Amino acid sequence: MRKVFSRNLDLTLILIAGYFLLAFVVRIVRSSALEIDETQQALLSQHLLLGYGSQPFLYTWLQHGVNVLVGPSIASLSLLKNGLLFLCCLFFWLTARLLLRDRTLANIATLGVLTMPTVFVMAQRDLTHTVLALSSVALFSYALFMTLKAPSVGGYLLTGLAIGIGAIAKYNFVFVPLAAVVAIAMDKELRQRLFDWRMLLTIGAAVALVLPHCLWVVNHFDIATTQTTREMRDISDSTTLYAVDGSLDLLLAFLKGVALPSAICAALYFGDIKAIFRASDQSTRLVGRIILFSMIFVLLMVLAMGITHMRQKWLAVYVLLWPLYLCLKVQAAGLSGERKLKPMLTSTFTLAIGFLGVLLARGLVSPHFERYSLVHIPYDGFAETLRHEGPFKPDYVIAFGGLAGGNLKIQFPDAMVVTTDTDIETIPALWPAGAVILLVDTKDDGESPEDFKDALASLAERVSLPAPTDIRHVNVPYGASGRSHTFYYSLETAQSN
Structure with missing residues (x-):
């Protein structure tokens, strides 16, 4: 099997596509009723607006387009979600190919995306806008690193479009490009990329996509912010320890997001953990700083707004690059991924397909044990x-x-x-x-x-x-x-x- 993947490493991407096809089928089979986020999209996609309550408009517009093509149905809802998740993995894989010399490591990094609970658990159970935000982060990462490696007009323009797409996908995306700017500014070799005249193309493309929605937010500020603020502040504003509560909740949510991919990486390279931990190069520093400064921006928001509750799914866009960061550390330590691909495939698809089985049982089997939910x-x-x-x-x-x-x-x-x-x-x-x-x-x-x-x-x-x-x-x-x-x-x- 290892020889098969060595000859055709792109087979990993085909297997990932097959997984999302299976997820699409499982969703159709497991229930004829909808989850909460699915009901919202079934309703909201009837209307083309520049904003929908506390969420930007892009996901709902995409759902509207899919509905026009195939009709409103559970199939259309699942088709968009799993299609976007595959695009996330595709752009992540392209990004990994840019930064990792070992193509097997690039495949391991991409498989790492499927080991993140937000992707193989929460997204398959019931997420919408977060799925699009993840795809936007992957697209932005590909455009960013492509432009840093070989600056071009097209690269700067694509980076701006990716920023604009992410901003109208989910508001919390904006911390990712801001963190990237700080990370690049700290690198002497790459700093000049920020002062290239083509940055005007990046800014112009982003503004062109975001401006109509920004005008909507200005005119509907209460609608756009009230629900999210209420969800993040679940205790009294008078609580004197809100900063501690919010910071600890943020740390816990971050650890939950990175724990599983980190544990799998540690198991694969158990004898080399110290070397991997100490290894560093330009790529590890850049990706690590993007993750770090994204989290710092979130922490500042927690402190400034008195946020006391932080869900793991809200941090998903900031930790998506974590599997890539781990594989970059492996590369910096001078290690190969060739002998690790088979166990990575086994562990990844055991988790991902196993949870699809759980969802299928929840829909079809649990009623036989008098366990019911909204999907019944x-x-x-x-x-x-x-x-x-x-x-x-x-x-x-x-x-x-x-x-x-x-x-x-x-x-x-x-x-x-x-x-x-x-x-x-x-x-x-x-x-x-x-x-x-x-x-x-x-x-x-x-x-x-x-x-x-x-x-x-x-x-x-x-x-x-x-x-x-x-x-x-x-x-x-x-x-x-x-x-x-x-x-x-x-x-x-x-x-x-």
């Missing part, structure tokens, strides 16, 4: 029940909450789904005459509330519709022990005004 709510069964009553194709679906709305968009892909989110949706003052409107609600636990008629009446009032008179409910069976989930709904036809 039978929205497909509800939609099928309505279709059994006769030809049914609503023009609008009015849902109470994003979870139901996103899932119903998948079940009725041709309908416009409205959840009365006034930050995103524009609710028509006059509904088109003759439009078929489905008002629907359900509780996450599937129980039927006593006031469901009042709930639907309130929902109708919020979208300027008369109170529904024909309110129905249906108990949809699911699971393995006769459980049922209650949906209550009303079918209305908009009248001429």
Whole structure:
């Protein structure tokens, strides 16, 4: 096997592509209902806006484009996510090829991306914008190191485009190029690259991509910042030790992000750990400083804003280069990766494919043990029940909450789904005459509330519709022990005004 990979090292990249294809299939099979982030994209991608609450617009625009091509579905959601993850690995591999003379080490570094919990656990379970941010970091890294190695107009321009793409992918990306500027400025040989006239191309390309969204943020500042700030500050502002809490949480999140790839690297090169730790060259210093200064910028933000809670996924963009850094240290120590590729492949795909198996079991097997979650709510069964009553194709679906709305968009892909989110949706003052409107609600636990008629009446009032008179409910069976989930709904036809 080692000889096969020695002759065709690109086979590793093909195996990675195969893994993401498998992940795509597993997501389609494991559940017909959506995770939280998936419901958001199913809903938000109905609209092309310059901002969506606390997130930039690029991921949602890409999802909209995929939906136009293949239709809104679980397949379209998974296709975009796994496609972006593969692009992340592809650009990471290209970056590793630039910096690592040993092509086997470049493959090991790329496999290291799949050992990061954010990639093989969180992203496959339910992430969206972070996935695009990871791809943006990989693209930026490739453009940056290509330009540092062989400066060109195209390289400077690509670097600017990568910065712009990252900034409209996820806000926390911006610390990565800032850290890169500091790291380059500290290197005497590379410092001149920052004062090249072609830096104007980098700045111009980045500004051109980011400026429209910046104008949106200025006009919607509260919408863009409130949710994220609330998530990061989960204790009272009066807490005197917030700086200690936030700093420790940041350190813990960082260690969780790098622990697994570091442990695998240590196992592969157990006898050479001291030599690897001491080894250093220009590439290790540059990549290490980018990671270090990214984290310092985050720490400064923690201290300045009083942040007390830091999730591992928020740091994913700053530690993506960690497997590359480890392999650069191996190279600086004068070690080869040839004999390490097979065990790296084994450990990587055992972890990655193993977790896909966990997700598959969570979706298909856990109901047999009375373990249920949001992905088991039978929205497909509800939609099928309505279709059994006769030809049914609503023009609008009015849902109470994003979870139901996103899932119903998948079940009725041709309908416009409205959840009365006034930050995103524009609710028509006059509904088109003759439009078929489905008002629907359900509780996450599937129980039927006593006031469901009042709930639907309130929902109708919020979208300027008369109170529904024909309110129905249906108990949809699911699971393995006769459980049922209650949906209550009303079918209305908009009248001429």
